[in-house]
Amino acid sequence: xxxxxxxxxxxxxxxxxxxxxxxxxxxxxxxxxxxxxxxxxxxxxxxxxxxxxxxxxxxxxxxxxxxxxxxxxxxxxxxxxxxxxxxxxxxxxxxxxxxxxxxxxxxxxxxxxxxx
Amino acid sequence: xxxxxxxxxxxxxxxxxxxxxxxxxxxxxxxxxxxxxxxxxxxxxxxxxxxxxxxxxxxxxxxxxxxxxxxxxxxxxxxxxxxxxxxxxxxxxxxxxxxxxxxxxxxxxxxxx
Numbered sequence: 001x002x003x004x005x006x007x008x009x010x011x012x013x014x015x016x017x018x019x020x021x022x023x024x025x026x027x028x029x030x031x032x033x034x035x036x037x038x039x040x041x042x043x044x045x046x047x048x049x050x051x052x053x054x055x056x057x058x059x060x061x062x063x064x065x066x067x068x069x070x071x072x073x074x075x076x077x078x079x080x081x082x083x084x085x086x087x088x089x090x091x092x093x094x095x096x097x098x099x100x101x102x103x104x105x106x107x108x109x110x111x112x113x114x115x116x
Numbered sequence: 117x118x119x120x121x122x123x124x125x126x127x128x129x130x131x132x133x134x135x136x137x138x139x140x141x142x143x144x145x146x147x148x149x150x151x152x153x154x155x156x157x158x159x160x161x162x163x164x165x166x167x168x169x170x171x172x173x174x175x176x177x178x179x180x181x182x183x184x185x186x187x188x189x190x191x192x193x194x195x196x197x198x199x200x201x202x203x204x205x206x207x208x209x210x211x212x213x214x215x216x217x218x219x220x221x222x223x224x225x226x227x228x229x
Contacts, residue, residue: 032216043207043222094216101171106159
């Protein structure tokens with residue numbers, strides 16, 4: 001079964017600093033990987049997805065992630081943090097079942113804190 | 117941009133009572149899902165629904181849970197006899213097969229007293 005591991009339940013950065021949120025996956029087949037963001041009292045919003053095309057994926061709000069098969073990683077980065085980036089970030093893998101139906105398996109999430 | 121809407125945003129219910137959580141998926145989507153997130157824990161898959169029947173369900177989704185698409189636009193999750201451990205944020209999602217992207221609603225916070 002596919003799974004994802006997010007290292008670090010909290011990451012703190014200063015405004016303008018590099019953001020790096022880590023995600024490692026476990027999958028026996030080429031995975032579909034996603035990053036979602038959850039702002040306070042809101043639902044999960046898709047940041048970006050990897051679906052076996054380009055290994056560097058660009059998403060919304062200046063975020064990007066690089067799929068590295070050799071490291072089984074899909075880390076999320078942003079060159080310069082903004083105060084509005086403070087949120088919870090979830091990495092997820094698409095565990096499509098034998099029936100062909102999809103389900104997402106989420107990591108435990110990383111809360112990004114941005115200080116002035 | 118079309119979005120998934122969920123009502124109510126917060127539901128408080130006495131233990132043992134029935135509760136129905138409602139969702140309106142994006143109109144042209146064909147696949148529907150429920151997930152839950154217990155406070156401080158990860159988001160967990162509950163059930164997926166396609167063509168008016170359950171396609172997959174997790175071990176969490178026991179006989180106390182049911183889903184329904186009563187009128188072609190709403191998608192509901194019913195918990196027949198709520199327990200304290202059902203307290204969580206419940207998210208509805210929908211997707212179309214071509215993109216493999218699930219779009220989530222803002223969730224319903226369910227509090228069982």
